[in-house]
Amino acid sequence: MTKFIIITGGVMSGLGKGVVTSSLGKLLKAKGFTVTAIKIDPYLNCDAGTMNPFEHGEVFVLKDGTEADLDLGNYERFLDTDLIGEDNITTGKVYRSVIEKERAGEYLGKTVQIIPHITDEINRKIWQVADDTGVDIVLIELGGTVGDIESMPFLEAVRQLHMDVGEEKNNALFVHTTLVPELDVVGEQKTKPTQHSVKALREIGIEPDIIVGRSKNKLEKSTKKKISLFCDVPEKAVVSSPNAENIYRVPLILQDEGITECVMEGLNLSKVLEEKENICVEKFHQMEEWKNFLERFENPSSEIDIAIVGKYTELEDAYVSYEQALNHCRAKTRTRINIKYVESEELEEKDGPEELLKDVHGLLIPGGFGDRGMEGKIDALNYARTNELPMLAICLGFQLSVVEFVRNVLGYEDAHSYEFDEKTPHPVIDLLPMQRGIDKMGGTMRLGADRIMIDQGTKAHDIYQKDEISERHRHRYEVNLEYKDEIESKGLLFSAYSPNKKRMEMLELKDHPFYIGCQFHPEFQSRPMKPAPLFLAFVETILDKNSGE
Numbered sequence: 001m002t003k004f005i006i007i008t009g010g011v012m013s014g015l016g017k018g019v020v021t022s023s024l025g026k027l028l029k030a031k032g033f034t035v036t037a038i039k040i041d042p043y044l045n046c047d048a049g050t051m052n053p054f055e056h057g058e059v060f061v062l063k064d065g066t067e068a069d070l071d072l073g074n075y076e077r078f079l080d081t082d083l084i085g086e087d088n089i090t091t092g093k094v095y096r097s098v099i100e101k102e103r104a105g106e107y108l109g110k111t112v113q114i115i116p117h118i119t120d121e122i123n124r125k126i127w128q129v130a131d132d133t134g135v136d137i138v139l140i141e142l143g144g145t146v147g148d149i150e151s152m153p154f155l156e157a158v159r160q161l162h163m164d165v166g167e168e169k170n171n172a173l174f175v176h177t178t179l180v181p182e183l184d185v186v187g188e189q190k191t192k193p194t195q196h197s198v199k200a201l202r203e204i205g206i207e208p209d210i211i212v213g214r215s216k217n218k219l220e221k222s223t224k225k226k227i228s229l230f231c232d233v234p235e236k237a238v239v240s241s242p243n244a245e246n247i248y249r250v251p252l253i254l255q256d257e258g259i260t261e262c263v264m265e266g267l268n269l270s271k272v273l274e275e276k277e278n279i280c281v282e283k284f285h286q287m288e289e290w291k292n293f294l295e296r297f298e299n300p301s302s303e304i305d306i307a308i309v310g311k312y313t314e315l316e317d318a319y320v321s322y323e324q325a326l327n328h329c330r331a332k333t334r335t336r337i338n339i340k341y342v343e344s345e346e347l348e349e350k351d352g353p354e355e356l357l358k359d360v361h362g363l364l365i366p367g368g369f370g371d372r373g374m375e376g377k378i379d380a381l382n383y384a385r386t387n388e389l390p391m392l393a394i395c396l397g398f399q400l401s402v403v404e405f406v407r408n409v410l411g412y413e414d415a416h417s418y419e420f421d422e423k424t425p426h427p428v429i430d431l432l433p434m435q436r437g438i439d440k441m442g443g444t445m446r447l448g449a450d451r452i453m454i455d456q457g458t459k460a461h462d463i464y465q466k467d468e469i470s471e472r473h474r475h476r477y478e479v480n481l482e483y484k485d486e487i488e489s490k491g492l493l494f495s496a497y498s499p500n501k502k503r504m505e506m507l508e509l510k511d512h513p514f515y516i517g518c519q520f521h522p523e524f525q526s527r528p529m530k531p532a533p534l535f536l537a538f539v540e541t542i543l544d545k546n547s548g549e
């Protein structure tokens, strides 16, 4: 019988509910349980694919091609698991299913309403994940904040879910994450916002079993006491989650606070555990590995600077998977990796690349859309290519490195990607054939994991040590094969491609310490204990190159 943990948020968004959810999942997995996580996003978009990273942060691509909320990236990294589209439920998806069913006549004769039809559909989607995975515990993180109009049907649905699986049967519990602010002047921790938010929960029939208090400093004993008294939860179920130096520390903080025991008790999990005794011993090891990872992460012995050139550099969350992939390399190589964000438009100014890149040890050009700052990225690539600066280019970066090479080495000055210049006489990057005729924007790119073949004797093969790999994609354009032979004759080699050899997947420059590009997104598959091979090779090359300095 699957058990459910429902994580809600109070007072305000941005409290790191996703990290709390991921951390709890990690702790339970380490205890020996099988766990999966669902993210509920109460917006009307069917998925995150059509949202601007400026507003919503990075779009995380799952292996099945779902364009999901970035929290799913955290779940995958913490739980070391691959999720699928069903694990991200949005209002858009729920309403779409209900309206399709209504048109198909499934509710014939009925008035279709938010309660029970939308709420039933929400629970059907949750049960589908539980049944398909057959895990011991499903974590359900409800995005947004209690009190939001959009969240109401979801709160009602999980209230019913809790009632259905039965309070007495210990099969579901509510964790409420809330803000406990501190007044600057006296540093006093204020519990009133938490009290109000729990009151709002109560009004809709939900009683929290555990309250996670997000605060600047650890919750004082007296604060816990107050929350316990006013919110009617035992004191030991008030968990302190102060600001952490890094997100990987949070599972250990929550463990020290006794959250695992609270959940074990609340869901009567020791019984489940007894039946799984042998698995427990093996999995318990996982927390040791995590601690070891954290120790390496927090005690670097060397330091490098890497520039990420992009156009969403002001929003912290826009490049979160790239940052995490570098963090995984940081632990593996014990290297502090300082990221210097460079606005691509700034590179377009005179001497831009020289000025902005002269002090960094490596350059990362991430994926992207839209032509703002395009020439700046091309200038940065030119600088890296001609100055032996290690460079890793991903998706759009890969495409632009082809444009740069064709323009400056092959001499076709007006070469471009068809995405940015439909009139170019040299569309070295062209629309994918399967994209022709597509005019709808949602979920129509080439998306998800696909097979990639790697040529032996290439740097790519040295890095992956495999003839075939699988990586995730998100793009509409690709290398135009008409230019392939000419490009390769001048020293830029396409080292990996699709099984039918029609789609170029990786490129590398022979005479350069590290000038590698890939059409896919390696950052999505990087995990704390298993950094993405391309990122790791990039960092290791930089370290080797600078070891004599």
Ligand code: GLN
Residues within 6 Å of the ligand: 366, 367, 368, 369, 370, 394, 395, 396, 397, 419, 474, 475, 476, 477, 478
């Ligand atoms: N805009 C490019 C394309 O659609 C690159 C996409 C990306 O970087 N994810 O092909």
